[in-house]
Amino acid sequence: MSMINTERISSGIEGIDVLLQGGMIKNSVNSIVGSSGTGKTTFALAYLYQGLLNGDHTLYLSFEETPSKLIGEAEALGIDIRGLTNDSEDLIHLVESEKIVEFMTNILPALAQKLKHRNVKHTRIVLDPLTPILWEFPSEKEQRKVLTKIYQHLSSLGTVLQTIEEPNAFGQTDIGATETRVPIYLSDSVVHIQNLGLGGKYNRTCKIIKSRKTPHHEGIYPLNFVNGPGIAIDTSSVETVAMDTVVYDIRYQELMKKVKDLSKDKDPKKRIIAQIAKNLLGEREKKDTIQNMELVEVLTDKQILQEVKK
Amino acid sequence: MSSKSGINSELEDLTHLDEVEASILFRIDGNVVDSSFKEKYSHKLLRTIQWCKANVDKVSLEMKSGNLNKVTYELNEFCVIFYVVNNITILTTISSKNANLSLLSIESKRKALLLVNYL
Numbered sequence: 001m002s003m004i005n006t007e008r009i010s011s012g013i014e015g016i017d018v019l020l021q022g023g024m025i026k027n028s029v030n031s032i033v034g035s036s037g038t039g040k041t042t043f044a045l046a047y048l049y050q051g052l053l054n055g056d057h058t059l060y061l062s063f064e065e066t067p068s069k070l071i072g073e074a075e076a077l078g079i080d081i082r083g084l085t086n087d088s089e090d091l092i093h094l095v096e097s098e099k100i101v102e103f104m105t106n107i108l109p110a111l112a113q114k115l116k117h118r119n120v121k122h123t124r125i126v127l128d129p130l131t132p133i134l135w136e137f138p139s140e141k142e143q144r145k146v147l148t149k150i151y152q153h154l155s156s157l158g159t160v161l162q163t164i165e166e167p168n169a170f171g172q173t174d175i176g177a178t179e180t181r182v183p184i185y186l187s188d189s190v191v192h193i194q195n196l197g198l199g200g201k202y203n204r205t206c207k208i209i210k211s212r213k214t215p216h217h218e219g220i221y222p223l224n225f226v227n228g229p230g231i232a233i234d235t236s237s238v239e240t241v242a243m244d245t246v247v248y249d250i251r252y253q254e255l256m257k258k259v260k261d262l263s264k265d266k267d268p269k270k271r272i273i274a275q276i277a278k279n280l281l282g283e284r285e286k287k288d289t290i291q292n293m294e295l296v297e298v299l300t301d302k303q304i305l306q307e308v309k310k
Numbered sequence: 311m312s313s314k315s316g317i318n319s320e321l322e323d324l325t326h327l328d329e330v331e332a333s334i335l336f337r338i339d340g341n342v343v344d345s346s347f348k349e350k351y352s353h354k355l356l357r358t359i360q361w362c363k364a365n366v367d368k369v370s371l372e373m374k375s376g377n378l379n380k381v382t383y384e385l386n387e388f389c390v391i392f393y394v395v396n397n398i399t400i401l402t403t404i405s406s407k408n409a410n411l412s413l414l415s416i417e418s419k420r421k422a423l424l425l426v427n428y429l
């Protein structure tokens with residue numbers, strides 16, 4: 001049963017760790033696939049931010065947007081990257097399209113070697129988006145060869161998150177398209193995000209397409225843009241019977257984070273709620289996650305907040 | 311009242327009915343004008359909504375050629391009522407399997423007539 005014992009890192013996105021049974025496997029290659037504007041970059045920025053929180057070394061390679069634009073976008077969603085580091089502009093590297101091949105085949109392997117010698121503990125690597133690299137190698141055979149090599153270098157260095165643009169023709173997206181087949185095939189885990197355009201909680205969704213060494217959840221879950229974490233996946237419909245203790249522990253931690261956020265809220269009533277939640281939780285055994293979870297969920301419920309306000 | 315929120319409140323009226331899980335105003339090409347859902351999220355319902363979205367163009371073509379105002383589908387888990395609102399929009403009401411369909415048909419018709427005013 002090595003799947004549970006495999007060392008994992010938090011994705012930084014609420015709900016994803018629940019669906020992946022604890023987060024991403026260390027030194028794996030993970031893909032976020034989605035059409036334009038579905039939230040891939042936001043996802044990647046939240047992953048980067050979690051890395052900064054954990055004290056990981058980070059390497060964010062942007063093939064499209066400038067560092068300052070990305071950091072600005074993150075800030076607009078409450079992901080305060082500048083607040084965590086002094087040299088935020090140094091965090092994200094823009095790789096221009098004409099230098100992509102040179103960068104991926106020569107500079108990156110050299111950089112990987114250098115960091116290894118410096119004994120960096122764990123690195124989070126982001127490739128956002130991978131798509132221009134795919135264009136440089138149009139044949140599948142070549143793509144496979146180049147990507148296998150790149151992933152070998154990168155995953156020896158740390159845990160990779162890459163975003164992949166899903167072709168979108170006349171409003172129909174296609175995750176099985178030839179353009180995306182090779183990187184998806186080579187990834188250890190693939191998360192598919194979609195904008196279904198149905199409105200409400202059925203508007204944006206998230207699904208785990210694959211996840212090696214992990215018994216993952218099969219469902220499609222609502223995805224929301226939220227201020228602070230950037231993106232959150234609502235996994236409250238994950239059936240209780242299918243959940244194990246690992247999942248409860250992650251949920252518990254997420255809920256404690258929620259309480260912590262509430263306790264810092266401008267609204268004094270929310271702070272009171274957080275205090276009540278803390279007091280109640282304090283008297284419980286930490287093992288009792290299911291009950292704790294229910295309790296915090298009740299306490300952070302919008303309607304109950306309204307009631308208390310009255 | 312703006313037309314958007316007007317439409318939404320009519321749709322919400324429908325989803326407040328016990329048996330109604332979702333009500334969606336579709337353009338006949340499958341685009342959503344507005345929608346309202348029951349509070350609780352459900353994968354099965356999502357599948358049915360996607361089925362509606364994918365088929366609303368064909369259904370509306372059939373309805374036009376047969377000169378029908380209303381079509382009802384009884385699927386495995388849900389019942390779907392399509393009700394013509396005007397030339398380019400269709401009201402879709404998704405209810406639980408055991409819903410009283412004749413009653414819901416009347417409700418759909420009533421809402422369809424109200425919705426025209428906002429379009």
Ligand SMILES: Nc1ncnc2c1ncn2[C@@H]1O[C@H](COP(=O)(O)OP(=O)(O)OP(=O)(O)O)[C@@H](O)[C@H]1O
Binds near residue numbers: 034036037038042
């Ligand atoms: N608070 C919000 N509420 C709803 N949608 C939002 C919010 N914030 C951002 N968005 C949407 O998210 C999109 C940007 O997300 P992001 O840049 O992460 O997507 P992407 O998949 O990387 O897109 P691209 O294909 O442009 O790289 C915006 O276009 C906007 O529509």
Ligand SMILES: [Mg+2]
Binds near residue numbers: 040041042129
């Ligand atoms: Mg992007």
